[in-house]
Amino acid sequence: TVTSAETVTLSYTKPTTGNDTNAIQDAAGNDAASFAATAVQNNTSAADTTPPVLITTGEHRPKVTGNQLTLTYTDESNLDAANTAAATAFAVSSAGNAAISVNSVSVSGKTVTLTLSRTVATAETVTVSYTKPTGDNVIQDAAGNDAVSFSDQAVTHSTSAADTTPPALIITGDSRPKVTGNQLVLSFSDTGNLDADATHKPASGAFTVLVNGVANAVTNVTVQAQAKTVTLTLSTAVTPGQTVTVAYADPTTGNDTNAIQDAAGNDATSFAATAVTNDTSASADTTPPVLITEGAKAPKVNASTLVLSFSDMGNLDADATHKPAIGAFAVMVNGVANAVTNVSVEPQAKTVTLTLSTAVTHGQSVTVAYADPTAGNDANAIQDAAGNDAPSFAATEVTNNTPAATDTTPPVIATAVVTGNQLVLAYNDASNLDAARTAAATAFAVSSAGNAAISVNSVAVSGKTVTLTLSRDVTNAETVTLSYTKPTGDNVIQDAAGNDAANLIDQVVTNRTPAPPSPGPAPVAPPPPSSGGGGGGGGGGGSSAPAPSPLREPDTDGDGVTDAQENKAIGPTGAAVGDGNRDNVQDSKQAAVASYSATTARGSSTSVTLVVDSKEGQVNADSTARITSLVQKEVPIQMSRALEAPIALTSFKATLGTAAAGSSESFSLYADPKIGANGYWMQDGAGTWVNLASSPYGGKMVSDGGRLRLDFTIQDGGRFDADSKADGIVTASGAVAQMPLSIVGQASELSGGFWF
Structure with missing residues (x-):
């Protein structure tokens, strides 16, 4: 307890540098800042300096009953029950009789009770002395004032013929066992009161209550000393008409402080299943909330x-x-x-x-x-x-009722990439784009100088991307630009907070449409038909067959990568060419495995293989998951130079098959270890880049037959699913990249971003 004269200060250290659920914070999750030693106003009143005084006359004078000797003090506060004097501080004397020592000392309110080594007989004359010990363990009040020593204090002997009769359960009349709701009351007969000391109350487990023959646990036991009742609180309220019994097992055969007992320490005897009167009224509250x-x-x-x-x-x-x-x-x-x-x-x-x-x-x-x-x-x-x-x-x-965020920063274009007739704009922003009120197709203008005109057929928004479906496929050789003119009204490119994206004027679009396949050898014209016998010179040249129309390259397994690319996949040692995960099945024939040739920063190519529903790089035998797209994308313009991504981003889409929407899916990605990657880094909606192929995120990096295998997990609709929807489809873009370990955990140069 602080005294009135003390000077008090308080300081607080916030548990973490960011948001922490075990910090002082408001309902929105904002942490209160740490604060240094701060003065505290001391409102403690003037200290109590009066020591407790032993009462030596009247009904509260020292008295002994059996083996219990009671000392009562006067004081404006209660005695200190935690720091009281030891048994050795007291001396009890009974002239001409067997010695008496003090076994224990207990303090309650203003009373000190000494438990003696033996019961005092009615004819004995008893005195008690107290010598205040040195140190803090003394008889004292709550304010710390010590009671004085005393010698040979007479003790009134109130022990009459010893009470040896245990309390008896009343099973007839108005005081018989009865229950109302979840309160079951047992009444006892006894010459004295029951022992209601909180440390002596009977254990809940000593009672067995059956309701219609089914056990109903006792959750609490209370004792009313003068009323001589024991009340059991049941875990389930009894309803009208139910049959109830109660049984009790005395914890020990002798005196036990955790039993039903009277003030003289006589234990109530065990009793078998006894009928309980059910007083729960039929008019009781039976209507649920x-x-x-x-x-x-x-x-x-x-x-x-x-x-x-x-x-x-x-x-x-x-x-x-x-x-x-x-x-x-x-x-x-x-x-x-x-x-x-x-x-x-x-x-x-x-x-x-x-x-x-x-x-x-x-x-x-x-x-x-x-x-x-x-x-x-x-x-x-x-x-x-x-x-x-x-x-x-x-x-x-x-x-x-969550108030609108104070996000006033509009989305900023990060990349623009076209593949075939799909032009994808990726934005960076604190929140996702507004998918309900986006701009119409007429707000966009796509240009390809010297080529057939391109219009925008439709606009789709997901996460932080805007996908334009064009009126035709863009060829590999075209140079494409895009303009966007913000419409009037609410239907514009905007984030969830309503901040509008700026206009775009001749935005350069990265063209990732694959080059057409190399033409095969020219077809050999069939020989002219024989003119059959005779002369005529010049034989009539028949018309030549028309040149065959170009065909799209086959994609047998529908994973978005052509068979030609997948058949060049490089796998671990011992794998055939075209088997990027060494499972003895060509990748071009597996919907759950896709391989493509990525272009490195130096312009060379390198083989990359992705496996969905992966277990150590192998597809689960009963898997119905499949990859529907696997492409290389540009790194976002806001990516820190500290993250070295030699093959840019590996972007993919996978369906979970029969797995439940919202479940987590496991992936493995194989790459050449020579690119020097130390993880598979992915950005969440808050702009944070993390290494999913690391143990904190349930992933790992392993060397598998001379290939680098990156294992990671993504939850459908979770933090790293780009569409943020638990729809059975995972869409993600990540970097097989290197982050210098010396900066891991430090702030990036981006506002609000951190590397983990």
Whole structure:
């Protein structure tokens, strides 16, 4: 305890440098800053300097009963029960009788109770002395004032004929065992009071309560000394008409401090299953709490706090041991699960508050569902004070009261790449683009000088990309530019916060359309037909066959890479050419394996192989996952020079097959170790680049037959799925790259970005 004269300061050190769930923070997750030693106003009143005084006269004078000697003090506060004197500080004397020592000392309120080594007989004359020990363990009050020593203090002997009769359970009349709801009361007869010392109360496990023959656990036991009752709190409230019995097993055959006993220490005897009168009224509250889904008390969320309000004739049950289980709730934000980390109940307000693992942002769509843990009454369910469980409810809309973010930064173009008739614009921004209100096709103009005109047929937005479907395929040799004129009104390229992207004028577009296949040998014309016998010279030249029209290169397995490229794949030692993961199956015939030839920064080519549903680089035998696209993309213009990406970005799309939407998928990527990569680096929606092929993210890098294998996992709709949708499709772009280890963990030069 702080005294009135003390000078106090307080300092606080925030646990981490970023957002931390175990820090002082507001509901939006903003951490309070650390602060240095700060003066604290001391409101402690003037100190209590009066020591406790032993009462030596009247009804509270020293007295002995059996082996219990009681000393009572006067003081404005209670005695210090934690730092009291040891047994050796006391001397008890009984002239001409067997010696008495003090076994233990206990303090409660203003009373010191000495447990003696033997019971004092009624005829003995007893005195007690106390010598204050040195140090802090003395008889003292809560303010630290020491009681003085005393010598040969007379003790009133109130021991009459010793009480040796144990308390007896009353099983007839008005005091017979009875239960109301979850409260079962046992009444006892005894010459004295029951022992209601909190440290002596009977153990819950000593009782067996059966309701209609089924066990109903006892969660708490309370003792009323003068009323001579023991009240059991049941885990499940009893309903009208149910049959109830109770049994009790005395923990030991002798005196036991954790048993039903009287003040003289006599244990109540064990009793077998005994009928209990069920006083639970048929008119008892049997109506469960009901979730309010309309009006001001409808479910609502603000950042990471989601509040559910209920209607009920009574209060909700807020017992800490009864609160609903975290796993009973399912919260979805934009269709993606958001874990519940804590549940709290406000009984009078009749609210249940969920704390979410990730703060909801303005404009996101939120639903909440709840599954009652059991079909009947359950202590770990939403319930009212009468024990009625709130019913389960399906996904219910939640009002999002999270204020709009202060994001005022518009999206900035990062890359523009065309492949065939697909022109993809990638933007960097703190949030995803607005997919609902994007610009119309007429806002874009695509130009290819000297070639057939190109118009934009459609516009699609996903994550931070805008995909334009063009009116024709762009050939490999074309030079393409793009312009974008921001329309008037709300239908523009913008981020989720409503910040509009700027116009584009003759934006250079990277052309990744593959070159057409080299022509084969010229067809040999069939010989002219024989003129058959006779003379005529000049024979009539028949017309030559028309030149065959060019064909697209075959892609047998539909993974977006031509058979010709996949048949050149380089695999681990011992693999045939075209088998990039050494599973003895040509990659061109496997939808779950794709290989292509990537262009390095030096202009050379190198083989890259991707495996979906991978287990150590091999496809699971029963896998239905498949790769639908695998291409090389430019690195974003905002990427730090510290991240060295010799083959730019490897971009892919994969379907999960029969795996559940929202599940995690495992990938393996094979590359040439000579490119010097130390990870597979991917950027999340917040602009953070992390190495997914590292143990903190469940991945790893291994040398597999002379090839570098990068194993990593991506959750459908999760942090690294570009479309942010749990739709059974994973779309991602990552860099097989090197990050100098000396800068890992330091801030990048980008605002808000970090490397991990």
